Amino acid sequence: MEQEQAWYLLPDEERIETPSLIFYEERLKANISLLKSKIDRVSRLRPHVKTYKCREITRLLLSAGINKFKCATIAEAEMLAMDQVPDVLLAYQPVAENISRFFKLKSQYPDTAFSCLADHPKIAEQLSAMAIKEDVTVDVYIDLNVGMNRTGISPDQALSLVKSLRRLTGLRIKGLHAYDGHIHDAAMEVRMEKSAPVIKQLSDLQEKLEAYLGYDLRIVAGGTPTFPIYASETDFECSPGTFILWDKGYQDAYPEQAFYTAALVASRVVSLPDDGWICTDLGHKAVAAEKELKNRVFFISAPLLEVQSQSEEHLVLRNTTPENYLPGDMLYGLPYHVCPTVALHEKAICLKADQSIEYWEIISRKRKITI
Structure with missing residues (x-):
């Protein structure tokens, strides 16, 4: 033993x-390889950096061909840009001073494409005003509340918000974002059952909004508990985070991963x-x-x-x-x-x-x- x-x-x-x-590099690399083996295209991976928060692990992910990342803070976004990550989604709606900081990121790190969440017309108007002032375009993802009741809007309100945003200069609607942290049941069959209506809701909304906008939209969804489901059952971009380090809670709850x-x-x-x-x-x-x-x-x-x-x-x-x-x-x-x-x-x-x-x-x- x-x-x-x-x-x-x-x-x-x-x-x-x-x-x-303590981090163990061989195990970090093994987890990255295992993650890649569970999805059809590496381009669908957008891991969340909130778990590890260090540049060295970002570099391991980049060297494995993972070029899209998700984060929750301006500091995490800057950390990613320091290593020239091509595509960074700030999975948080910036408010007040963080709007200014978001635009400073775009200015200071032009090699990284930054996007952020939006779920309220007021914030969208503030982003638009700053975009006009800075003479740039901001990519935004509509943040959807699919049951966690933490952030986002109900999917049935999304078209109304999209219409409001489309009238604003300097904003480009890039896609939809949904975090389903309320789906964390230990039994895989229960997670699959609870994920099914979320998948349908997001797919139906994507189709409706693409018909209205006239171009394709991305969907960024889920965390680690539902990653295997979205990876195999959808074409969504997936955002697991804990996978890279794993812990006792997830080890006990999700033995299939x-x-x-x-x-x-x-x-x-x-x-x-x-x-x-x-x-x-x-x-x-x-x-x-x-x-x-x-x-x-x-x-x-x-x-x-x-x-x-x-x-x-x-x-x-x-x-x-x-x-x-x-x-x-x-x-x-x-x-x-x-x-x-x-x-x-x-x-x-x-x-x-x-x-x-x-x-x-x-x-x-x-x-x-x-x-």
Whole structure:
């Protein structure tokens, strides 16, 4: 068993600071290859960078022929443009100062084609006014609410919005965007059943709007849970994110998607407060804490340790085995939710194929890089 798990062990453990975020490059590459194998055309892939937030993984994706990306913040968009990504969708409707920042992106990084979401005439008018001022054209995707009730408009309101946008100078309607985060059931057949009406709704709306506009529209839809469905059942562009790192939550929920866990958190025992009790340095600031206590981290190097409490800098565990732990012992933990965990770290340790180590900056955890 130790030999099977050896993939996660770091060389020179005693020199590793904790808590730390660890990426495993061979597994990242394997996940990219697996993703590509699940879709008919690489051009339909538009991965979401919110999960990994670093330039080095962007470069791995680019080298694999993936040229379209999706992001949620101006900083993530700038991170992508720093590596000359050809096509970046800001999957967020910019408002207030972020409209100005969006246009600064377009000006500062002319080699990248930026687009954004729109779901309200007021914002569309502001985008149009800025486009006229800057003498540019802005590509927009109509954001649709297909059941998550977070952003977007009802599909039956889309034609009205499209008619409003068509009257505005400087805007070009590029396509439709729909995020179905409410469809996250463990059973694949349930996800397929819930996705079917969404697929029909989007396809019917696409046909109607293309007839009105007189040109083709793209559909960008879904995340990781519904990726296999949209990949095989539609011609939509697909936007999985968590696939690249994978985590305990998705590993348990979606076994049909056999991605490798490619990111862990390294922690050390710092104290033994009582018989059978262990305190580690994996607090709220090092692993995402939005889930219930038992579903925050799973120690693959010590699976029988039971989480008891967590605070800003400490995670207390109960040792129910005869194994003895000492202060300084390293524990390797698999986060249940890796996306917000990555954002807690300024850098990641990357274990390369040759067992060397690099440090990768989590650059777009920042709200601002330069713009």
